[in-house]
Amino acid sequence: MKDKVKGKIVFMNKPMERTYKLTLRAYFENAGLRYRGSIEAAQLGAVAFLLRSLTTRDNDLCHTGGTARRDDADPIPAGSISTKDADLLSALLKKESNVNLFLKFNCKFLTDITSYNVIGQITGTEKPDEIIVVAGHLDSWDVSVGAHDGAGCVHSIEVLRLIKEAGLKPKRTIRAIMFMNEEWGGSGGKEYAQSENRKGETHIAAIESDLGGFMPLGFTVKANETQVASIQKWQYLFEDLGMHWIKPGWGGTDIESLEEYGTVTIGLIPDTQKYFDIHHTKIDVLEQVNPRELEFGAIAMTILSYVLAQEGI
Amino acid sequence: MKDKVKGKIVFMNKPMERTYKLTLRAYFENAGLRYRGSIEAAQLGAVAFLLRSLTTRDNDLCHTGGTARRDDADPIPAGSISTKDADLLSALLKKESNVNLFLKFNCKFLTDITSYNVIGQITGTEKPDEIIVVAGHLDSWDVSVGAHDGAGCVHSIEVLRLIKEAGLKPKRTIRAIMFMNEEWGGSGGKEYAQSENRKGETHIAAIESDLGGFMPLGFTVKANETQVASIQKWQYLFEDLGMHWIKPGWGGTDIESLEEYGTVTIGLIPDTQKYFDIHHTKIDVLEQVNPRELEFGAIAMTILSYVLAQEGI
CATH class of the missing domain: 3.40.630.10 (Zn peptidases)
Known part of the structure; x- marks a missing residue:
């Protein structure tokens, strides 16, 4: 696994299960991918992590959400893409042997400030x-x-x-x-x-x-x-x-x-x-x-x- | 009543009851106004009929719907206005002794055609x-x-x-x-x-x-x-x-x-x-x-x- 991942962008494209009556159940099944995905990808040497948005809809919306980090390791860039973009990327990966993806993130860690309940x-x-x-x-x-x-x-x-x-x-x-x-x-x-x-x-x-x-x-x-x-x-x-x-x-x-x-x-x-x-x-x-x-x-x-x-x- | 209505535009401004759990019940309470209102206004000599839209929302949307006619009498123009417009008109009527309203309807009766289930x-x-x-x-x-x-x-x-x-x-x-x-x-x-x-x-x-x-x-x-x-x-x-x-x-x-x-x-x-x-x-x-x-x-x-x-x- 490490050989395949090292130096690459890891892309997790697991769709949220549509057939459950409780969408919450489908969300919880996938939320772990978002929460832990970038840490595990980083441990395998990946340079970035991309997630299919957690929704049952096919559209162009990007869904954000909580992502874990480790204090003892530098985080890698991690983000989500819309379900339509995920389908597109997936189709491209099946078709082409060598797909290049350019990622640009503008987010950064700021220092903590005091806020209030x-x-x-x-x-x-x-x-x-x-x-x-x-x-x-x-x-x-x-x-x-x-x-x-x-x-x-x-x-x-x-x-x-x-x-x-x-x-x-x-x-x-x-x-x-x-x-x-x-x-x-x-x-x-x-x-x-x-x-x-x-x-x-x-x-x-x-x-x-x-x-x-x-x-x-x-x-x-x-x-x-x-x-x-x-x-x-x-x-x-x-x-x-x-x-x-x-x-x-x-x-x-x-x-x-x-x-x-x-x-x-x-x-x-x-x-x-x-x-x-x-x-x-x-x-x-x-x-x-x-x-x-x-x-x-x-x-x-x-x-x-x-x-x-x-x-x- | 006839003296007050004759030659005038009748405006029914009854809001749909918001406090019922069943919006359908509130709708049915008011739908009769829409269905029979213009006939009854016409019988009293009104020249047109205006209805507050049947909705519990305050907005600018006009809600259409079935309106009765009598075969033995000419219909008068009848239409609905949004709840916001109804509130505005109502406020104006309370403030001014003589409010003029200009109505323009483009609808007309066409001949029946055959259609199919x-x-x-x-x-x-x-x-x-x-x-x-x-x-x-x-x-x-x-x-x-x-x-x-x-x-x-x-x-x-x-x-x-x-x-x-x-x-x-x-x-x-x-x-x-x-x-x-x-x-x-x-x-x-x-x-x-x-x-x-x-x-x-x-x-x-x-x-x-x-x-x-x-x-x-x-x-x-x-x-x-x-x-x-x-x-x-x-x-x-x-x-x-x-x-x-x-x-x-x-x-x-x-x-x-x-x-x-x-x-x-x-x-x-x-x-x-x-x-x-x-x-x-x-x-x-x-x-x-x-x-x-x-x-x-x-x-x-x-x-x-x-x-x-x-x-x-």
Whole structure:
């Protein structure tokens, strides 16, 4: 393998599986290629790494995303190309014995700067030190504003607004957190979980929205069986919204650091059929978000966070 | 009323109700205004009729749609304006005592021409004269190609293709019909039901898709209680598609003429949160249709039509 790769550009052209109902499953199957691909190519002596964009669509959009690096080795240039360009390159490689590819990247590593999580809350009337977190993340990749990527921020702000608007006074604190820096290492979530400021607070549950502002379908809960069952007993509250399941599963990237403190983490799962068409591309803009669908997600998170604030787990 | 209306332009500015979960319900509440409004305005002596577009969005799009006329009276000019224009006009009418509005319509009545329903089928192996219809309608309003409006045609063609591709041989005939002229009186559906050619055939069930190519949520069935229950027992077949209900309700415009011959009519109900943003506007174009969502609708119709062809009702 090393002989074949040394001095060359490695091109990974594995299409995202189209036949899965859950596009998220297809994404996770391929995301490792993006995350680890350039490191492994570099170890084999490659001079650069190119990835077929992670989407099920045939188009000209380039999808960016998190890529690992090793502190003890120089990274090689790594980037993604559109699915159409990947098909073209693949066809060319089959046809020609000697294909030359010219790559020009303009990106560079900058020094770290200080940034901040943005936090707002409705303080609990009876148990203010017991916290229910509702969360999204503020950052996206630089190719667009990250409208769907940031939909969780709108969902979380809306939770507080809707509860206030309805005149409700939750017993426990409901805290909306817009985490900084999910895309580049997740330091916002890690820092929050480890912060000295959090001492004396109990984080009962954290609900994250990080799969776009589409119609919500259900919740996945990362917790023990008893806790999952405890949350499942509220499933009837969501039937009218067209959400028909609450099941065991993952909570979310930004909130997973809270798990070691015993926090139940919960993911809001919307219909992701279109999410990976848009994810980390230049078309992740406000026009792609349907206000009605976005509102349904906010309503779902509001109901769940409110019952958690009233009843605990 | 007559004194206030005579010689004037009647402007109906009732917004579509935003707070209903089912946008279809909000649409039906207002569609009567569009359908009957100009006749009633004309009877009161109005010279023209203007309608606020039927959508929950604030934008500059004009939504067209079916409008009734009386054979015994001359119609008055009737049209719709965008929701933003309606808000503007409404604000102006509140501010100014005498608002003049200049209308120019270029449309006219043309003479009827002959057109055709388009029909294809897989003939049943055991009971070829017992028919399961899968249907959409070919026509839309002239402001665009009607991509979502015509999604039912794609769904219906796909039913035949998928059954063929899977190598299945249905016992009863599965017939895909693309009805002509739904928008302008529904003569395609009426003609089909009454046609001499249909003699000797039994139309067991007809499934129509006429709410766009969005993610399917369930089916509504127009039939007696026993028949509805008979179809509901197959609900488990659709759970994996994310469809969690089959319930009594309406079948569809094009297929309703079949009801008097004892046919059970069934509507494919997708998520319509965005349908009335697009419905009968210039943006009802192919780019608005997500291929994955469209495929799910086709799969749902394929499964239901195939079990109906195998099991009857």
